[in-house]
Amino acid sequence: MKIKFLLLFMLLTIHNATYSLSDRLAFYWEHLKKPLQVGSITPSSQKTGEAIASYLLKHDGSKEILEVGVGPGSGITDFLVANLQQNDKLTFVEINPSFAAILRDKYGHIPNITIIEGDILTFNPEKKFDYIISSLPLTTLPKEFIEQYFEHLESLIRPYGIISYIQYMGVSLRMFLSSLFRSKSLKTKMRIIERFKNKWLLESTRVFRNMPPTWVHHLQVA
Numbered sequence: 184m185k186i187k188f189l190l191l192f193m194l195l196t197i198h199n200a201t202y203s204l205s206d207r208l209a210f211y212w213e214h215l216k217k218p219l220q221v222g223s224i225t226p227s228s229q230k231t232g233e234a235i236a237s238y239l240l241k242h243d244g245s246k247e248i249l250e251v252g253v254g255p256g257s258g259i260t261d262f263l264v265a266n267l268q269q270n271d272k273l274t275f276v277e278i279n280p281s282f283a284a285i286l287r288d289k290y291g292h293i294p295n296i297t298i299i300e301g302d303i304l305t306f307n308p309e310k311k312f313d314y315i316i317s318s319l320p321l322t323t324l325p326k327e328f329i330e331q332y333f334e335h336l337e338s339l340i341r342p343y344g345i346i347s348y349i350q351y352m353g354v355s356l357r358m359f360l361s362s363l364f365r366s367k368s369l370k371t372k373m374r375i376i377e378r379f380k381n382k383w384l385l386e387s388t389r390v391f392r393n394m395p396p397t398w399v400h401h402l403q404v405a
């Protein structure tokens with residue numbers, strides 16, 4: 184049943200081919216193995232890349248950029264790499280070893296890109312970042328993780344830096360459905376996510392050309 188569902192999604196999203204068939208298959212396969220950690224069955228689109236990188240594109244000088252939860256690379260990663268300036272530094276943190284291996288193959292030769300294989304919560308560099316781009320599937324991860332993740336992001340960003348992240352649309356419907364089954368866990372997670380978002384929110388935009396359609400939230404952490 185799940186395989187049929189994935190095949191249907193492959194057909195529906197194959198037109199959005201900014202990445203190779205092998206990357207796409209790796210994404211579906213890893214999602215089958217670790218659905219909650221991967222959290223989505225298709226990589227983000229180029230349009231999502233444009234929306235999530237909109238603030239850093241306005242920045243002329245050199246900048247430190249962190250992408251968290253890169254997968255095998257997506258429309259977000261391609262957009263960041265295509266717009267990298269000579270003195271910019273781009274760091275990837277990805278927990279999944281298969282995805283990290285693909286990232287090393289694709290981007291390992293680019294001098295201003297650093298690829299870290301591991302959990303973002305254990306990533307403690309000395310430097311701070313000007314921009315953090317995140318596509319972690321927050322609502323499928325445990326609430327304890329979400330709380331620690333937000334605290335960690337605050338420690339990684341420089342003052343007045345920008346955190347931009349995606350949140351798939353349709354969470355309200357999922358909350359309603361889960362409330363029918365008396366599940367409070369999604370509601371609790373959303374409360375934590377909303378609290379963090381509302382503390383620092385600059386702007387939210389919608390991207391419909393993504394599967395699934397998504398919100399992009401930009402936060403400025405003072």
Ligand SMILES: C[S@@+](CC[C@H](N)C(=O)[O-])C[C@H]1O[C@@H](n2cnc3c(N)ncnc32)[C@H](O)[C@@H]1O
Pocket residue numbers: 220221222223225226227251252253254255256257258259276277278279282301302303304318319320
């Ligand atoms: C929804 S996918 C997004 C992939 C890609 N950035 C995109 O937008 O299509 C989430 C990614 O986050 C990674 N991930 C999940 N938990 C993580 C963690 N604690 N630290 C680093 N990466 C993590 C998963 O392995 C997966 O590649």
